[in-house]
Amino acid sequence: MGMLTIGAFAKASRLSPKALRLYDELDLLRPARVDPETGYRYYAAEQLERARLVAWLRRLGMPLARIRKVCALDGPTAAREIRAYWAQVEAETTTRRDLAAFLVDHLSHTSTSTSQEDTAMLELRYASLSDTGLVRPANQDTAYAGTRLLAVADGFGTGGALAGSAAVEALRFLDSETLPAGSVLNLLEDAVQGATQAVRDVAATDEEVGTTLTAMLWTGSQLALVHIGDSRAYVLRDGALFRITHDHTVVQSMIDEGRLTPEEAATHPQRALLLKALTGAESVPPPDLRLQDAHAGDRFLLCSDGLSSVLTEEDIRRTLSSVPTPEEAVRALVAAANEAGGPDNVSCVVADVVEAACAAAQPLS
Ligand code: MG
DSSP: OOEEEHHHHHHHHTOOHHHHHHHHHTTSSOOSEEOTTTOOEEEEGGGHHHHHHHHHHHHTTOOHHHHHHHHTSOHHHHHHHHHHHHHHHHHHHHHHHHHHHHHHHHHHHHTTGGGGGGSOOEEEEEEEEEEOOSSOSSOOEEEEEOSSEEEEEEEESTTHHHHHHHHHHHHGGGGTOOOOTTOHHHHHHHHHHHHHHHHHHHHTTOTTOEEOEEEEEEOSSEEEEEEESSOEEEEEETTEEEEOOOOOBHHHHHHHTTSSOHHHHHTOTTTTOBSOOEESSSSOOOOEEEEEEOOTTOEEEEEOHHHHTTSOHHHHHHHHHHOSSHHHHHHHHHHHHHHTTOOSOEEEEEEEEEEOHHHHOOOOO
């Protein structure tokens, strides 16, 4: 078999001579022969297949170190490695997309903040309720509602209850924090790191122990959302219910890929299997962060899957629409989950956005 010069090999493999020299130095694609006199590199024709694979993987954006690993594998194992790489890219893209959405929301509202003096001051009226349900021996959920912070956590594994309450406890300081304009993102990010560490401390490197976390932080005109796992946040606005969160579950990703309908997902045997959660694992994927606009009259709901897995969104909408106060709403929702068999712990936080009492107290004359 004849040898190809680096120029001919570059042309045939669609890699530049410069790239070929780099891959030689990195031990990714060694020439078959290097002339000891001239230093010219020569490649064998049978190296073309590997060179083309390298070129394709580069086009995929795979880092060189990982390409070296893939090239050393047999076909099926290499295929698995590429699939794993792509799943990771998609997860990272999702996180960046959410961050971009958060920033777009955040910056879109920065310029209007000066005119907020003209608008009514808003505040939250809230209530929370967590119940063991009718089947589980203990309650591993945590629900919390305060002036600024609303949170639901659904712990799992041995000590899951502690993991959930530790995550919420780590966010509690936000409830009394004054929120300087523009720093909500940083504040939340730090708080989430605190919650992640708190869960890790409780779970003690056990990846089977952890918690979901869905929390909203009130900024005075918006709610900043932190979300990981399959607890949910909804808003009831003008009689319609909108889901704000995206479940980090295996079945939700199958729905996203068009491999499962939402109806099939509702009864799927693995519907509780989480893709993301806060656990004892050394590195956990970052939660979603998002900013949600709030208007007077909005009713927000945070709930664990003990509610959303037994009630349809129409049931939830109807119940939320039919009771006047957050206290009655959380009681009605928990009661409805238990009437439906109460198979899981159930937690609800309901918060109404209302005009602040001081601003609303105008003389009636
Ligand atoms: Mg649950």
